Amino acid sequence: MNFQTGDRIRTTVDAPAAWDGGYSAPTGSLGTIVATRHGYGVVLDTDPDQLPAHYTADELEPVSDPRWSPRTTDTIAVDFDGVIHTYEHGWTDGTIYGSLVPGALEALTLLMREYAVFIHTTRDARQVARWIEQRTGHGIECTTRIHPLLPSWWQWGKRFTFWNTRGIVLVTNRKLPAVAYIDDRAVHFTDWRQTMHELSGRGYGKSFREMFAEDLDTAQAGDRNGAEHLLNEAAAHLGRLQRRPRETTVSNDMRHALTPWLDSVTDLHEQRTDGLGCQWCNDEDWPCADMRHAQAVARTMTTNTEASDE
Numbered sequence: 578m579n580f581q582t583g584d585r586i587r588t589t590v591d592a593p594a595a596w597d598g599g600y601s602a603p604t605g606s607l608g609t610i611v612a613t614r615h616g617y618g619v620v621l622d623t624d625p626d627q628l629p630a631h632y633t634a635d636e637l638e639p640v641s642d643p644r645w646s647p648r649t650t651d652t653i654a655v656d657f658d659g660v661i662h663t664y665e666h667g668w669t670d671g672t673i674y675g676s677l678v679p680g681a682l683e684a685l686t687l688l689m690r691e692y693a694v695f696i697h698t699t700r701d702a703r704q705v706a707r708w709i710e711q712r713t714g715h716g717i718e719c720t721t722r723i724h725p726l727l728p729s730w731w732q733w734g735k736r737f738t739f740w741n742t743r744g745i746v747l748v749t750n751r752k753l754p755a756v757a758y759i760d761d762r763a764v765h766f767t768d769w770r771q772t773m774h775e776l777s778g779r780g781y782g783k784s785f786r787e788m789f790a791e792d793l794d795t796a797q798a799g800d801r802n803g804a805e806h807l808l809n810e811a812a813a814h815l816g817r818l819q820r821r822p823r824e825t826t827v828s829n830d831m832r833h834a835l836t837p838w839l840d841s842v843t844d845l846h847e848q849r850t851d852g853l854g855c856q857w858c859n860d861e862d863w864p865c866a867d868m869r870h871a872q873a874v875a876r877t878m879t880t881n882t883e884a885s886d887e
Contacts, residue, residue, distance in 0.1 A: 578634050580617055584610045586637040588619075592630055600624050607640060650693045650741045652755040655685070657698035657705055657748075659761035671700065673708050682713050685746065689717070695740045695747035695755070706748040718745045723753075773845055774857050842871040 580586065585607065592602040602621050611629050612618030617637060618629035658664040663675035688694050696719075698705050706719035723740055739754060740747045764775050848863045849856040855865035864872065 578637070578639070580610045580613065580634070580637065580639070582610055582613055585640050586610060586617075586619060587640045588621075588632065588636060589638055590632075590636045592621075592632075595630075600626065602630070650743055651691075652693045652695065652740055652753070653688050654753065654755035654758040655688075655694060655696050656758075656760040656762075657696050657700065660759055661685075661696060661709065673700070673704065677712050682716060685717055689744060689746065691743075692756075693741045693743050693747075695749055695753060697749055697752055699750065702748045702750055706746075709746070709748070719748050720745055721748050723747060723749070770845060770847070770857070777857065777859075839871050839875055842867055846871075 586609070588602060588604060588606045588608065591604050592606070594601040600621075600623075602623065606621050606623060608619040608621035608624075608630075610617055611620050615631075617632050617634065619632050619637070620627055620629050624630070655661065659678075661678060661681050662673060663678055665675055685694060696705065696709070702721045706721055709717055709719050740749075764772055766772050846855050846857045846865055846868045848854075852863070854861040854863055855868070857865075860866055
């Protein structure tokens with residue numbers, strides 16, 4: 578039988594004390610594998626010193642622990658602020674000043690029966706763990722160690738990938754794998770068009786003019802004077818396009834900056850299925866204003882691009 582680090586085991590032999598007054602373990606003692614070189618290092622649950630003892634494979638047998646089932650337990654991730662903590666005044670000075678969100682205790686209790694649950698936060702994990710335990714009257718037990726059944730000294734400096742322990746909530750600053758993430762600010766992703774449309778609906782979307790200006794600014798970030806000049810040129814250029822699109826020329830550097838945004842506008846803006854406007858910017862006309870600007874720029878770039886910047 579081969580064991581891996583983290584496996585739960587039961588001993589099949591008595592383990593005498595290593596020194597007078599030391600700890601001795603009877604057959605049937607439970608423990609956790611912490612090392613797999615030259616036999617197995619095992620930390621027994623009842624060892625007060627939590628020091629690893631050496632065993633061979635034939636002195637151990639696997640055991641199923643309901644709190645430790647890494648191959649079968651699904652994990653649920655829960656955000657802290659806004660989901661567990663009311664967070665009605667924002668971050669302010671970083672103090673956890675609010676109260677439990679109504680229903681949070683009951684929901685976490687139900688989730689913990691079937692899933693491994695971890696709470697992710699940008700706050701100090703130990704502070705959050707203490708707050709949760711105090712506010713729930715210690716109805717929910719928390720830990721900040723990813724493997725609570727292993728001694729803390731063994732976990733120092735190690736990076737673990739999964740949380741699979743039921744019956745206790747992990748509080749962490751890391752985003753670990755999970756089958757679902759519960760977050761009050763989440764945007765459910767199916768594709769980028771849908772995601773950007775939802776962001777726009779929340780007031781975070783930007784118009785083509787705004788994105789165009791930011792892109793030009795970023796592209797010329799090394800030359801602030803050049804950036805201001807190009808932005809002014811771009812603003813005047815869009816105005817000229819509306820008035821006399823066939824008479825307007827596009828310099829090569831502007832063409833270079835415009836091309837990726839023309840691609841993004843084409844990808845993002847689509848006619849609604851009912852034919853009544855744009856599904857991205859909610860413009861009632863189609864083509865929408867941004868698409869009309871983009872089409873005018875594209876036509877000018879195709880026909881009136883300068884041969885050089887000089």
